[in-house]
Amino acid sequence: MFRVYSGIVTAHDFNLVVLAIVICALASFAAINLLRHAHNSSGRTRNIWLGVAAISTGSGIWATHFIAMLSFSPGIPSGYNIVLTIGSLLAVILLTGAGLTVSVIPNQRAAPYAGGAIVGTGIAAMYQLGMAAFEIQGTIQWDRTLIANSLLLAILASAAAIAAGLRGKSFKWKCYGALLLTLAIISHHFTALGAASIVPDPAIAISPLAIPTAWLAVGVAASSFVIILLALAGAWLDNHDRRRSELETDRMQSLADAAVEGLVLSHDNKIVTVNNSFAQLIGYPQEQFVHADLATYFPDTDLHAKLLSTSGQLIETELRHRDGALLPVEVLLRAMEYAGRPHHVIAVRDLRARKEAERHIRYLAHHDVLTSLPNRSHFNSRLEQEIPLAQNRDEKLAVLCLDLDRFKEVNDLFGHAAGDKVLQAVASRVTAVLGERHMMARLGGDEFAILMPGLAHPSAAGRLAEKIQEALRDGRDGSGVEDISCSIGIAVCPDDAIDRQELLTHADTALYRAKVEGRATFRFFEAKMGIEVRDRRELEHDLRHATMRGELKLVYQPQQDLQSGVVSGFEALLRWNHPLRGAISPATFIPIAEETGAILEIGTWVLREACREAASWRQPLMIAVNVSAVQIHSANLVQTVHQILLETGLSPGRLELEITETALVRDLNRALMTLRQIKALGIRIAMDDFGTGYSSLSNLRAFPFDKIKIDRSFIASVHSNEQAATIVRAVLGLGRGLGLPVLAEGVETGDELEFLQGEACDEVQGYLFGRPSAITEFRELTHDDASSHDRGAATGIKVA
Numbered sequence: 057m058f059r060v061y062s063g064i065v066t067a068h069d070f071n072l073v074v075l076a077i078v079i080c081a082l083a084s085f086a087a088i089n090l091l092r093h094a095h096n097s098s099g100r101t102r103n104i105w106l107g108v109a110a111i112s113t114g115s116g117i118w119a120t121h122f123i124a125m126l127s128f129s130p131g132i133p134s135g136y137n138i139v140l141t142i143g144s145l146l147a148v149i150l151l152t153g154a155g156l157t158v159s160v161i162p163n164q165r166a167a168p169y170a171g172g173a174i175v176g177t178g179i180a181a182m183y184q185l186g187m188a189a190f191e192i193q194g195t196i197q198w199d200r201t202l203i204a205n206s207l208l209l210a211i212l213a214s215a216a217a218i219a220a221g222l223r224g225k226s227f228k229w230k231c232y233g234a235l236l237l238t239l240a241i242i243s244h245h246f247t248a249l250g251a252a253s254i255v256p257d258p259a260i261a262i263s264p265l266a267i268p269t270a271w272l273a274v275g276v277a278a279s280s281f282v283i284i285l286l287a288l289a290g291a292w293l294d295n296h297d298r299r300r301s302e303l304e305t306d307r308m309q310s311l312a313d314a315a316v317e318g319l320v321l322s323h324d325n326k327i328v329t330v331n332n333s334f335a336q337l338i339g340y341p342q343e344q345f346v347h348a349d350l351a352t353y354f355p356d357t358d359l360h361a362k363l364l365s366t367s368g369q370l371i372e373t374e375l376r377h378r379d380g381a382l383l384p385v386e387v388l389l390r391a392m393e394y395a396g397r398p399h400h401v402i403a404v405r406d407l408r409a410r411k412e413a414e415r416h417i418r419y420l421a422h423h424d425v426l427t428s429l430p431n432r433s434h435f436n437s438r439l440e441q442e443i444p445l446a447q448n449r450d451e452k453l454a455v456l457c458l459d460l461d462r463f464k465e466v467n468d469l470f471g472h473a474a475g476d477k478v479l480q481a482v483a484s485r486v487t488a489v490l491g492e493r494h495m496m497a498r499l500g501g502d503e504f505a506i507l508m509p510g511l512a513h514p515s516a517a518g519r520l521a522e523k524i525q526e527a528l529r530d531g532r533d534g535s536g537v538e539d540i541s542c543s544i545g546i547a548v549c550p551d552d553a554i555d556r557q558e559l560l561t562h563a564d565t566a567l568y569r570a571k572v573e574g575r576a577t578f579r580f581f582e583a584k585m586g587i588e589v590r591d592r593r594e595l596e597h598d599l600r601h602a603t604m605r606g607e608l609k610l611v612y613q614p615q616q617d618l619q620s621g622v623v624s625g626f627e628a629l630l631r632w633n634h635p636l637r638g639a640i641s642p643a644t645f646i647p648i649a650e651e652t653g654a655i656l657e658i659g660t661w662v663l664r665e666a667c668r669e670a671a672s673w674r675q676p677l678m679i680a681v682n683v684s685a686v687q688i689h690s691a692n693l694v695q696t697v698h699q700i701l702l703e704t705g706l707s708p709g710r711l712e713l714e715i716t717e718t719a720l721v722r723d724l725n726r727a728l729m730t731l732r733q734i735k736a737l738g739i740r741i742a743m744d745d746f747g748t749g750y751s752s753l754s755n756l757r758a759f760p761f762d763k764i765k766i767d768r769s770f771i772a773s774v775h776s777n778e779q780a781a782t783i784v785r786a787v788l789g790l791g792r793g794l795g796l797p798v799l800a801e802g803v804e805t806g807d808e809l810e811f812l813q814g815e816a817c818d819e820v821q822g823y824l825f826g827r828p829s830a831i832t833e834f835r836e837l838t839h840d841d842a843s844s845h846d847r848g849a850a851t852g853i854k855v856a
Contacts, residue, residue: 082116110156117148158170321394325351329346339377429483443559485527494508518580689730772808
C-alpha cells in the first residue's frame with residue numbers, strides 16, 4: 057500500500073508544487089480584487105464582476121489542484137477521467153460564484169463569512185471530484201478524519217479570507233484576503249491528499265477515455281494562463297479605478313473646498329472626509345478628521361438621530377472647536393452615494409456672525425445707539441415689571457424725568473456733534489451715581505428717565521435728584537463738556553399713581569413745573585400740577601389749529617411822527633379769540649407758540665395778512681410786524697418774506713420787521729447774515745424793546761437797524777423814576793448820535809408826551825394816539841378821501 061502523505065516528499069516534483077502555490081496566490085489575489093470591484097458595484101455591473109471573480113477563483117482552485125497532481129508521480133500507470141475533470145472545474149466555479157454572491161449581500165455583517173464558507177465547500181467539492189477523476193492501477197483508500205479536517209480548514213480559512221478581503225479599502229486587507237484564500241486552497245489540498253492511500257492492483261485497467269498526463273498539462277497551462285490574464289486584468293482595473301477614484305476624489309474635494317459652508321462626509325457615524333471650510337471652522341487639519349467619530353466634534357449625542365428624522369431640514373446645534381469652545385452652527389443632512397456605497401453629507405453653516413447680528417439687533421431694539429442707555433421701550437417694559445413687584449413687597453418706587461436746560465441752543469450754536477457729546481456726558485455722569493437696581497433710559501432727544509425701585513422714603517428720590525444735578529455740574533470727567541444744567545420731575549408709586557403711563561405723565565408734569573419755576577431744579581408731582589399741565593396742553597393743541605379755524609386776527613396801532621404830528625404807519629398786533637376761553641393774551645400764547653414751533657406757521661400768516669392789508673391802502677404808510685427769535689433762526693425766513701412781498705405786491709420800503717435783542721444772542725453770525733439779506737431786499741429793521749434785554753451797543757453797531765424802540769416800561773416811569781427818565785434820555789441821545797430814529801412805545805398821558813417832545817423823540821405809539829383796533833377803525837388814515845380827513849381832524853391825528 058502506498059501512502060500519499062509519505063509520497064509528498066518522495067513522489068512530488070517540488071518545482072511544480074511551487075508553481076501550484078504561485079498560481080494559487082495569483083488566483084487568490086485576482087479573486088479578492090475582482091470581488092471588491094463587485095462589492096463596490098450594483099445591478100448588472102455587480103453580476104458581471106461576480107461572474108468574472110467566480111471564473112478566476114474556480115479556475116485558480118482547479119489549476120492549483122491539478123498542477124499539484126501533475127507534480128505527484130506514484131510510479132504506476134495513471135490518467136484522468138475527462139468528464140469528472142471537467143465536472144470538477146464547473147463545480148468549483150459554480151460553488152465559488154454562489155459563495156461570492158452571498159458574501160456581497162448588502163447590510164448583512166455575516167454575509168462575507170457565509171459566502172467564504174460556501175467557497176470553502178466549493179474547494180472541497182472540486183478536490184473530491186478531481187480525485188474521483190484520478191484513475192490508477194490500484195484502489196484508493198481514505199482517512200475520514202483527515203478528510204473532515206481538510207474540509208474544516210477549507211471552510212474556516214475561506215470564510216476568514218473573504219471577510220478580510222472585504223473589510224477595508226486599504227491594500228493590506230486585500231493582501232490579507234489573498235493570503236488566507238491561498239492558505240485555504242493549499243492546506244485543503246495537501247491535507248486531503250495526505251488522507252489517501254493507494255493500493256496497487258495490476259488487474260485494474262485505465263479507462264480508454266482517461267486523459268493522458270500530457271494533455272492534462274496543456275489544460276492546466278491554459279487554465280493558468282487564464283488565471284494570469286484575469287489577475288493582470290484585475291490589477292489593471294484596480295489601478296485604473298484607483299486613478300479614477302483619486303481624480304474623482306480630487307475633483308469632489310476641490311468642489312467641496314470651494315464651498316463657503318463646511319461639509320462633512322460620513323458613514324456609520326464616522327467621518328470619511330471634510331472640506332477646507334469645515335477644517336478652518338473647527339481649527340484642525342483636514343487629515344485629522346478621517347475615521348473620527350462625529351460625536352468628537354458634535355457634542356449633541358442625539359444630533360445624528362435628529363438629522364435622520366428631519367432629513368432636508370436645517371437644525372441648530374453646537375460644534376466643538378479645537379480650543380474647547382462651542383460654536384453655534386446650523387446643519388443640514390443629505391444622503392449621497394460615494395465610492396459605490398451610501399454615505400451622508402452634512403452641511404455646516406457658521407452662525408456666529410448671524411448670532412452676533414441678532415444680539416446686536418436685540419440690543420438696538422432695547423438701547424439707544426448714541427448713549428448706550430436703555431431706550432423708551434426697554435424702560436417701559438422694566439417699569440411694567442417693577443410696579444407689581446413694589447406693590448407685592450409693600451415698597452415704593454420713583455420715576456425721575458430729566459430734561460436738559462437750553463439744550464436746543466447747544467445744537468443751534470455749536471452743531472449736533474456738540475449736542476451728541478453733551479448727551480453722552482449726561483449718560484456717563486448720571487449712571488455713575490446710580491445704584492445697582494436703578495435704571496436710566498434715554499426717551500428721546502434730551503429727555504431721560506430714571507427708575508428707582510426699592511424706595512424707602514420719597515425724600516431718597518429728592519437726594520438722588522440733587523446728586524444727579526451735582527454730577528452734571530462736575531466737568532472733570534474728561535469729556536470736554538463743562539457745566540450741564542437739567543430740570544427733574546419726580547413721581548412716586550403708589551402715592552401718585554400705580555399705572556405706568558400715568559406715573560410717567562405725572563413725572564413729566566413735575567418736570568414741566570421745574571422748568572417753569574426757574575430750571576436747574578427738581579420738583580415732586582402734586583395733584584394741582586396736573587390741572588395746569590392739562591390746561592397748557594389743551595392750549596397747545598388749540599393753538600396749532602387756530603389759524604386754520606380762523607380764530608386769529610390782526611389789530612393795528614398807529615405810529616406818529618412826533619415833530620410833524622403825522623401818522624407814519626401802523627404796528628400789526630396778533631390777537632387770539634378762543635371759541636371757549638374767549639380772548640387769550642399774547643403774553644400767554646406767544647411763548648407757547650415759540651416753544652412748540654407753531655410760531656413759524658403763525659408768523660408767516662401774520663406777515664402775509666399784514667402785507668396784504670397794507671398793500672390795499674391808498675396812503676403809502678409803513679407796516680411794522682414783529683418777528684420772533686424762532687423765525688430769525690429759521691433757514692427759510694428770507695425766502696418767505698420775499699415770496700410774500702411778491703404775492704401781495706407791497707413795496708419792500710413800506711415793511712418794517714421788529715426784532716428783540718434777545719433774538720440775536722442765540723447765534724449772532726446767523727442772525728447777522730439773515731438780517732443783512734432782509735435789508736438787501738429794501739426792508740427796514742427795528743430793534744424792539746430796547747433797554748429790557750442786553751442793550752449791547754456792539755449790536756447797534758454790528759446789525760443794520762433802521763430804528764430803535766424804547767420799551768413802554770420806561771415811558772410809564774419817566775415822571776416817577778428818575779433812573780427811568782435818565783435811561784430814556786440816554787437812548788434818545790444814542791439814537792441821535794447813531795443817526796437812528798427812536799420810537800417810544802406805551803405813551804398814554806399828555807405828561808409823557810410832553811416829556812418826549814422836550815427830549816426830541818422822533819416817533820410815538822400808545823393809547824394816547826390810538827388803541828390797537830381793527831384796521832377799519834383807521835380808514836381815514838389809510839385812505840385819502842374827504843370823510844377820512846374830517847375824522848382824522850376830529851381825533852387830532854394828521855394823515856401823512
